[in-house]
Amino acid sequence: MTQGELLAAVRMQTLPRHVALIMDGNGRWAQRRGLPRVEGHRQGIQAAERLIHFVAGERLVPCLSLFAFSTENWNRPQEEVDYLLDLLARFIRERGDEFVERGIRLRVLGAVEALPPSLQRAITDIEARSRRGDALDLAVGINFGGRWSIVEGARRAAALAREGKLDPGALDEASFARLLPTAGFADPDLIVRTGEEKRISNFYLWEAAYSELYFTSILWPDFDEDALLEAIRDYQGRRRRFGKVEA
Numbered sequence: 505m506t507q508g509e510l511l512a513a514v515r516m517q518t519l520p521r522h523v524a525l526i527m528d529g530n531g532r533w534a535q536r537r538g539l540p541r542v543e544g545h546r547q548g549i550q551a552a553e554r555l556i557h558f559v560a561g562e563r564l565v566p567c568l569s570l571f572a573f574s575t576e577n578w579n580r581p582q583e584e585v586d587y588l589l590d591l592l593a594r595f596i597r598e599r600g601d602e603f604v605e606r607g608i609r610l611r612v613l614g615a616v617e618a619l620p621p622s623l624q625r626a627i628t629d630i631e632a633r634s635r636r637g638d639a640l641d642l643a644v645g646i647n648f649g650g651r652w653s654i655v656e657g658a659r660r661a662a663a664l665a666r667e668g669k670l671d672p673g674a675l676d677e678a679s680f681a682r683l684l685p686t687a688g689f690a691d692p693d694l695i696v697r698t699g700e701e702k703r704i705s706n707f708y709l710w711e712a713a714y715s716e717l718y719f720t721s722i723l724w725p726d727f728d729e730d731a732l733l734e735a736i737r738d739y740q741g742r743r744r745r746f747g748k749v750e751a
């Protein structure tokens with residue numbers, strides 16, 4: 505099928521409202537070509553940019569999440585950590601205007617206070633400048649972890665209770681979800697992981713309760729528009745029951 509045919513086919517059925525991407529395999533992509541791992545990250549960021557523009561341009565799904573840097577990624581060699589964080593900062597600074605022009609609203613999820621100050625400034629700036637975007641809601645996880653996010657929600661609940669603004673006995677799933685860093689985003693309908701591995705790796709946990717999971721051996725730098733459309737087609741072939749029996 506051509507890309508046009510694939511697009512037409514996925515538009516015939518209910519599209520996911522939120523697709524989350526676990527971008528794995530940059531290092532292996534580079535190693536297989538005899539290149540340094542960081543070259544894989546450089547290609548990876550280009551692959552991400554292409555996809556973001558495709559999704560926003562086609563108004564394919566209203567919300568996209570990218571897991572760019574996890575709370576565990578600090579354990580990589582210092583040189584790689586520095587390179588990755590610098591790459592992200594430069595990407596946000598250099599591509600920010602284009603995001604704003606294309607109506608992409610960017611929000612970074614994660615413990616940003618631990619990031620280099622220059623990256624924090626770039627994040628604050630792009631979040632403010634892009635906030636009126638209506639083509640795509642883009643959530644980028646930087647120093648994000650699913651467990652961190654749940655603990656963050658618990659911390660906020662505890663603080664509100666201490667101030668007398670929340671009755672702990674009245675806390676329920678819906679009110680707790682509003683305290684999570686991911687509040688305001690619909691739960692992901694589809695989570696895609698590239699790079700062979702079949703796990704969530706501490707990405708969305710609370711939000712993934714009923715997400716459909718899709719795993720592909722494609723390495724992230726090779727994950728293109730057609731691969732995303734294939735993942736959505738696969739998703740559309742599934743029956744989602746949310747714990748209920750079928751009608």
Ligand code: FPP
Pocket residue numbers: 527528529530531532533545546548549552553570571572573577588591595644699
């Ligand atoms: C995994 O590859 C990828 C990452 C650690 C994330 C890096 C992501 C990017 C550079 C793209 C981010 C883009 C945007 C626009 C936010 P890996 O190093 O774990 O690969 P490996 O498993 O083959 O070693």
